Amino acid sequence: MINSHSLPVIWGFIIAFVIFAYVTLDGFDLGVGVLFAAERERPERDVMVDSIAPVWDGNETWLVLGGSFLYGAFPVAYSVILPAVYPVIITMLMALILRGVSFEFRFRATTERGRRNWDAGLMSGSIIAGFCQGVILGAVLHGIPVSNMQFTGGALRWFSYFSIFTGFAVVLAYAFLGSTWLIWRTDGGLQARMRKIAVKLAVAMLGLVLVFSCWTPMLHHGFAQRWFSGSGVLATALASLVLISLFYGLFHGLRKVGVTKRDWAPFVFAITIFFVNFAGVGYSLYPNIVPPTLTIWLASSPVSSQLFLLIGAGVMIPIIVGYNIFAYYVFRGKIDASAYYH
């Protein structure tokens, strides 16, 4: 039944889907940018950029969609979260600008030094954007004080040890995702080095997931109850089991890179690990959209807004996913590095 109770729940799921799509798709783009730190030579960097050049615009569009969905479906959440993390949002946007234009400009630079500067812009833009996104995640999970449907707090309310931790965690997570993407899309020396990096990052991921999973329930009483009381224990056990098997599959896949034809396997495992963590966050939050007090029902726009938007989402998202898959398919296959030495 579609009514004022169920619509916000549906919208919660849709927005979760959109954020997840953004985090994984632009996540590997940003990760490739972060990995510029490990690959300093031009031919390798060209290959890395070429692997994402035809798709990054589309990937970043999920962020615009997330913003506009939040604006339309949960305007209260939109107008509470953004002022609360104001400096972080502005910094993230500036970093994404720097990253985005560096893509184009590094090929327009007329001097080698100019190109290196844009490479640095691409790398630092990616790192800062990832860090800010992590901080926003941490700040929202940590909780935003709301009264009168307005943010009530200072300019630095977003800062906490937890949000700084999630900031660093997301940068590493994006680099990890980017390395598995490059394992899939490249070959030769670059692929081999990416595999080594991916192994190290996978170990780091294991630690980060552990810390994140223990720290998050300590933030709010409600979170702790979700995971440690009654049926919550079952969820904890299930999530742990799934994660353990996913990491096992990941390490197995990484060992087999180049041996079997399944170079895509680490990437798929990486995305699935992202998904489980993401689902965990959703499970902690529900039915809040901004803890500790703002629920999806309080934050919702009227039924007429959410319904009008639901028609758009229902019709368009499958189409969008369809032609995005087509765009990826057109540019499938390994990036041919030899084409660039001339």
Add this chain to the structure above:
Amino acid sequence: MTRFVTAPLAIQLARAQFGFTIAFHIMFPAFSIGLAAYLVVLELMWLVTKKTVYLDTYKYWLKVFAVIFAIGVVSGLVMAYEIGANWSGYSNRVGPILGPLLAWETLTAFFLEAGFLGIMLFGLSRVGPRLHFLATTLVSIGTLLSATWILAANSWMQTPRGYTIGSNGTFEPRNWLKIIFNPDFPYEWLHMLMAAFLATAFAVGAVGAFHLLRNKHNQVSRLMFSMAMWMAAFVTPVQGFIGDQSGREVWRDQPIKLAAIEGDFHTKAGQALHLFGLPDRALGTLLYDIKIPRLGSLIVTHSMHGVIQGLDAFSRRDWPVLIPTFVGFRIMIGIWSLMMILGLASLWLRFKGRLFDNRLFMKAAMAMGPAGFIAIIAGWVVTETGRQPWTVYGLLRTAQSASPLTVGELLWSFGIIIVLYFFIFGTGIRYVLQMMAREPVLDEPDLEGDKPMRSHGPKGLHGGVSRVK
């Protein structure tokens, strides 16, 4: 807990910052809208006539399009979040109406553009000419749809319809058709699309003129110059007609804005047309006024004796920001007049068979290259500062729309934005100018590099390293 009251200075800073970022942004989508449509025409002409000069012109402008589009995407992303960050009071109350419009824009337009952009830029040899043409067309349709949704949202802020106001002061949608097709929408939509086409035409024409001045036999330069001058000759008068209709609509639905545009402080029949002047808010009069009697009423009401309400008919606290509204309008009209002259001159020269020979005319066309963009910004200044002190005309004041931010936060963010925008977009514009300064060649380098069917990788666009400067 007490409610945070945003300081007046903070509101002014939030406005200045938002105005700065959106003025910067608008040039790029406007250029993208125009260029995408131009590329569709060029590729279609190539497919129909098989003449390679069309393909060469296509490839020349495609490289420019790639950079313009990228800057448009990233500077537009800022807008999607800045509106909530700077204007949370506004977002909170208007979100139920404007949020869905912007989301529909993303769903139907942004993804379409981004999804097929890769194929348009890098995919010609991978998907073949027909599918590639489809990609170009879909990208162009995406830019047009995007303009449609965003102008529906903006025009609703000028002439809000189809809503009710809920108990907590939020706007709630009642009739989506009335919201989208509000009175201002058709005028704003057509006016902006024509503006985008004209701005692009004059930019393309300027580049063509620049190269013709050096080599008047270049077929690609001749083609782009000729096509641009057709646009100048025929679309400029159409834009004048739409502008006139739009002015009448403002007169009916936003009389305060019209009074500010016209510089009419007193209500009367047979208003003069104020060519120049400086509105003075405190004195309530137009300083240094140069006017033509009765022409103002004739233009706006289409009658010498028509009554135009002056600013004195309205409470002072509802007056818009006078100087930008008044001056911006005159800049826009001045540029339009120059465009008319250039368009008519091009028809005369073409008729005489001297379109590619008259160097003075080409220099004039070059000088007019940025004119369309200046007119677009001036026009938007009129539309938006003329809407003040409201964000939703007559219903929601700007002061109620602000975010609970401090002067310090806004100063900090504005500082960063200014520095970064000038640095990054300054460089972007320099690169675009460099690309435009490169003479187009027959057999323009391919999208995927000079070798056909390079096996993998979107090489060509960047192939610049090894090929013609």
